Amino acid sequence: MTAVDIKPKPRRQSNRPMWDEEPSLVGKSVKALFLIAYAGAILVPLWAIVATSFASEDALSRAGGNLLLIPTDLSLAAYTEIFSGGALTDSLLLTIILTTGGTAFSMVLTVCGAYALSRTGSLLHRPILMLVLFTFLFGPGMYPSFLVVQKLGLFNDYLSLILPVALSAFNLIVLRAFFMNTIPGELLDAARIDGAGEFRILLTIVLPMSKAILAVVALFYAVGYWNIYFSAVLYTPGLETQPIQVVLQRMLMSTQGLPEGASATAQYQDQGEAAPTAALKMAVVVCTVIPIVIMYPFIQKHFTKAVITGAIKG
Amino acid sequence: MATLQSEAPPTTARTPNARIVKRKRSAAQRLRHDWPLLVLALPVIVQLALFFYWPSAWNIIAFMDYSPHRPFWENPFVGFAWFERLFNDPYFVPALLNTLKFAAAHLLFLFPLSVVLALVMHSVVSTKVRSTFQSIVYLPYFFSWVLVVTVFVQVLGADGLVSNWLMSLGGDRLTFTSNPDTFLVLAWMQWAWKDAGWGMIIFLAALASINPSLYEAAAVDGANRWRRMWHITLPGIRPVIILLLILQIGGILSVGFEQYQLQRNAIGYQATEVLDTYVYYRSVIGTEGASFGTAAGLFKGAIGLVLILAANKVAHRLGEQGIYQKS
Numbered sequence: 047m048t049a050v051d052i053k054p055k056p057r058r059q060s061n062r063p064m065w066d067e068e069p070s071l072v073g074k075s076v077k078a079l080f081l082i083a084y085a086g087a088i089l090v091p092l093w094a095i096v097a098t099s100f101a102s103e104d105a106l107s108r109a110g111g112n113l114l115l116i117p118t119d120l121s122l123a124a125y126t127e128i129f130s131g132g133a134l135t136d137s138l139l140l141t142i143i144l145t146t147g148g149t150a151f152s153m154v155l156t157v158c159g160a161y162a163l164s165r166t167g168s169l170l171h172r173p174i175l176m177l178v179l180f181t182f183l184f185g186p187g188m189y190p191s192f193l194v195v196q197k198l199g200l201f202n203d204y205l206s207l208i209l210p211v212a213l214s215a216f217n218l219i220v221l222r223a224f225f226m227n228t229i230p231g232e233l234l235d236a237a238r239i240d241g242a243g244e245f246r247i248l249l250t251i252v253l254p255m256s257k258a259i260l261a262v263v264a265l266f267y268a269v270g271y272w273n274i275y276f277s278a279v280l281y282t283p284g285l286e287t288q289p290i291q292v293v294l295q296r297m298l299m300s301t302q303g304l305p306e307g308a309s310a311t312a313q314y315q316d317q318g319e320a321a322p323t324a325a326l327k328m329a330v331v332v333c334t335v336i337p338i339v340i341m342y343p344f345i346q347k348h349f350t351k352a353v354i355t356g357a358i359k360g
Numbered sequence: 361m362a363t364l365q366s367e368a369p370p371t372t373a374r375t376p377n378a379r380i381v382k383r384k385r386s387a388a389q390r391l392r393h394d395w396p397l398l399v400l401a402l403p404v405i406v407q408l409a410l411f412f413y414w415p416s417a418w419n420i421i422a423f424m425d426y427s428p429h430r431p432f433w434e435n436p437f438v439g440f441a442w443f444e445r446l447f448n449d450p451y452f453v454p455a456l457l458n459t460l461k462f463a464a465a466h467l468l469f470l471f472p473l474s475v476v477l478a479l480v481m482h483s484v485v486s487t488k489v490r491s492t493f494q495s496i497v498y499l500p501y502f503f504s505w506v507l508v509v510t511v512f513v514q515v516l517g518a519d520g521l522v523s524n525w526l527m528s529l530g531g532d533r534l535t536f537t538s539n540p541d542t543f544l545v546l547a548w549m550q551w552a553w554k555d556a557g558w559g560m561i562i563f564l565a566a567l568a569s570i571n572p573s574l575y576e577a578a579a580v581d582g583a584n585r586w587r588r589m590w591h592i593t594l595p596g597i598r599p600v601i602i603l604l605l606i607l608q609i610g611g612i613l614s615v616g617f618e619q620y621q622l623q624r625n626a627i628g629y630q631a632t633e634v635l636d637t638y639v640y641y642r643s644v645i646g647t648e649g650a651s652f653g654t655a656a657g658l659f660k661g662a663i664g665l666v667l668i669l670a671a672n673k674v675a676h677r678l679g680e681q682g683i684y685q686k687s
Contacts, residue, residue, distance in 0.1 A: 062485045063572070065579040069483075077480055081489075084477070085496045088553065091515045098514075112514045113521040159404030162397040169387070169394040174401050177408055184665045185614065186415035187657025188639045189650055194415045210411040213404060244396035273504035276617050280644065291506040298510050299625060331510055338502045345502070346495055 090115075092335070099124055099328035112324050124329035134293065138333060140204070141272060141290040145337075148208040148271040153264050155213050160221035161248050181215045188280070195281050206281035207274055207289070214270075217263045224259050225252060262348045265341050272337060290334055297327050422655035442655035452656070454630065455638035456613075462634060463612040465544055470551045471608070474559025475601070479593070481560060482567045494564070498557035505618035508554050512546070513537050513626070540631035543623070550619065562604065563597055570596035602680045610668025613660045635660050 062068070069077075094113040098106070101114050102121035128134045162168075163175050191210060200206035229252055237247050253260065275291040282288070288296075385393070422442055424435040446452050477497065484490045500508065515521045516536045523533040536542060570592065578588050617636040624632045629641070635656065640646075643653025675681070 063576065065576050067579075067585070069585070077483070080480060081484075081493050085493055088496055088500055091511045091521070094521055095511065095514065112517065112519045112524075115521070155403050155407060158400040162401035162404075165394075165397055168397045169390040170398065170401075174405065177405065177413075181408065181412050183610070183668055184416065185657075185661045186412060187419060187654060187661055188636060189643055189653035189657050190415035190418035190421075191411070192644055193418055193650060194411065198410070209407070212411075213407045218404070244400065248400070269502050273502075273506075275504055275506050276621075279621070280640070291504050294510065295506045295622060298506070298513065327510075328514075331507060334507055335503065339499070342495075342499060342502065346498065 095328045095331050095335075099325055099332045101325050103323060103325070106324050113328075121325070124323070124325040127326055128329055128333060133287070134330065136287045137290050137293045140287050141274075144204065144207055144274065144289060145268050145271040148212065149264055149268045151208060152212045152214070152217075152267040152271075153260070156218050156221055156263060156267075157248075157253070157260070159213070160218050160225055161244075161252060163218070164222045164225035165244075166226075178215050178218060192280060200281065202282050202284040204282065204285070207277050208271070210281070211270065211274075211277060214267070217266060221256075221259065221263055224256060229255055258348045262345060265345050268341065269338060269345075272334075290330070294327075294330050294334060297330060419654055419658045419661070421651050422658045424651060426649065426651040426654075428650065438651075442651050443659065445652065446655050446659065449642075451633065451638065451642065455633040455635055458631070459613055459615055459634040461544070462547060462615045463608075465548065466551060466615065467605075467608055469548050470555060470559065471604070473552060473556050475563055475597075477556055477560040478563030478567060479589070481564060482593075494557075494561070498561055500554045501558045503554065505554075505616075505622055508550055509619070509622045512550060512553075516546075516549075537623075538626045540628050543627050543631040546623075546627075547619065559604070562600060566597040566600040567593065599680055602675050602678075606668065606671040606675055609671040610664055612667060613663055 091113075094115050097117040098112070098114045100120045100122070101117045102119050102123065105114065105118045105121075128138070159178070163171065163178070165171065195201055195206050195210060200209065233251060234247055237251055242250070273291060274289050275295065278289045278292045391398075421435070423437055423439060425438045425441075426435045481490060481494060484493070503511075513520065516534055517523065518533045518535060518538065520534065520537075527533060536546060574592050574596075575588055578592055583591065613635055615634050615636075617634075617640070620632040620634050620637050621640070624637065629637075633641075639653045639656045642648050643650070643656065
């Protein structure tokens with residue numbers, strides 16, 4: 047017993063450096079409250095959406111509203127409807143295809159461009175770089191872009207959701223900075239002396255050394271394609287199967303903000319469909335969020351390392 | 361963003377011979393040597409030519425009486441007639457003022473909020489707490505506007521979570537998501553929800569690059585928490601603040617399209633009309649023609665270009681790096 051008493055109390059483990067004074071209790075609690083409130087404002091709605099998507103019609107009407115915090119008698123009806131092969135399934139499939147195809151195309155474009163522009167002093171290097179950098183300063187405008195899509199025959203063509211937005215100059219510059227600053231030039235020079243061509247150097251040396259940042263850039267593109275809404279409104283308004291964001295927006299509009307006197311379900315009655323239930327709407331929301339939440343930890347893990355070092359430090 | 365700076369010093373250090381060898385070569389020799397790089401750059405050039413430079417060139421129709429039904433060269437030049445018409449349009453000036461209002465609100469509200477969030481997060485010593493909160497706050501940045509608006513309607517709408525809770529307490533339903541008078545507040549909340557995390561991450565990265573021994577030295581010299589923030593932290597993140605300010609000022613007329621278009625039906629067009637939605641509703645799907653819509657877009661693009669160059673110049677004068685350097 048006595049031995050235990052003599053033992054000195056272990057110091058509380060803290061990362062606080064020696065010279066830093068412990069903040070006051072008030073300061074600490076204000077800070078904690080601020081952070082908890084902020085996180086709560088983000089997490090509670092997301093939780094309510096997930097909870098509602100699993101709720102049965104009865105539970106929802108008993109709660110008398112749009113959202114539930116605690117789901118009672120769980121039901122998978124909303125999800126079976128989404129994946130039952132109807133318009134929603136088509137839309138999800140389309141969005142998945144757009145996202146994978148678009149991301150692959152964007153990556154080829156960006157990687158090739160970034161590598162070509164990482165070789166300073168090559169023929170036409172500066173003019174081409176200027177072509178890319180100028181896109182940061184000016185925007186061609188909505189109508190001219192729309193006209194060009196029409197002239198190219200891409201209006202109401204799914205390709206118009208990929209091609210015009212396929213290149214992000216920002217991603218290209220970030221990747222280029224990585225190629226220039228992180229991959230040792232001696233390695234590339236050695237390969238060149240050994241007779242490797244540029245394509246071979248890119249494929250066998252540069253790409254394998256850049257896996258993490260390539261993944262981050264790809265995920266940024268993927269999130270962009272997954273969230274496509276404006277392009278679809280502008281370029282493909284006439285197509286029957288729309289990206290999931292457009293479908294979600296239509297479902298939302300069907301119950302919110304209609305002009306006075308218009309029936310909330312009119313739009314759907316015209317098509318002989320029932321108005322979407324709250325659970326169905328929320329299930330669609332969950333489906334649009336899930337891929338992002340799955341990709342997110344990865345983006346987060348490498349974001350600071352890859353993009354910030356590339357972008358901010360230049 | 362800041363990467364544009366990397367142009368300034370050509371990285372010849374990596375290939376020491378490149379410069380010397382280069383000067384001796386003729387264009388034909390360089391072509392023989394560099395053609396694989398040109399091939400690699402070609403897709404990017406084609407993409408930019410088709411979807412950036414070609415539409416940029418189409419801006420010329422802002423000065424023409426353009427009709428798609430006649431050959432291009434038969435469209436007469438009309439000078440600035442479309443711009444005159446634009447400024448006399450009763451819907452244009454309100455849209456422009458709204459755009460400036462939202463841009464200013466974004467700058468004055470979200471910018472400080474991001475800095476404060478970053479400072480608070482930076483002062484949290486526990487790495488576990490820090491990374492958890494960081495992940496949560498940053499997550500909605502990747503959500504689409506459709507999703508954000510849906511979440512807000514579901515939570516703060518007339519039938520939403522908060523309304524129901526207020527009703528059960530005997531209160532009234534909220535009219536928040538359909539009230540034009542409070543739309544600015546709603547927009548603020550949406551930015552705080554969606555975008556603050558992004559700004560926070562950028563500022564946190566800037567904060568992390570400050571040498572901790574500066575803090576230690578200051579603390580040893582008796583500077584308290586606030587003085588350390590004032591004399592070390594804020595000067596430390598000044599370049600990033602200025603960089604983001606320049607970008608914000610350059611994009612002052614580009615407040616986005618989706619957030620406003622998505623809430624147009626619920627709030628009404630008067631409160632939500634910004635330049636982008638104006639071009640879309642008035643011209644792309646509206647009654648005005650291509651020249652009118654192009655003129656409105658060119659106005660926006662030209663102002664943006666001038667502002668970003670001017671802001672950059674001011675930053676240079678103040679001794680900051682800005683977004684690019686003369687090279």
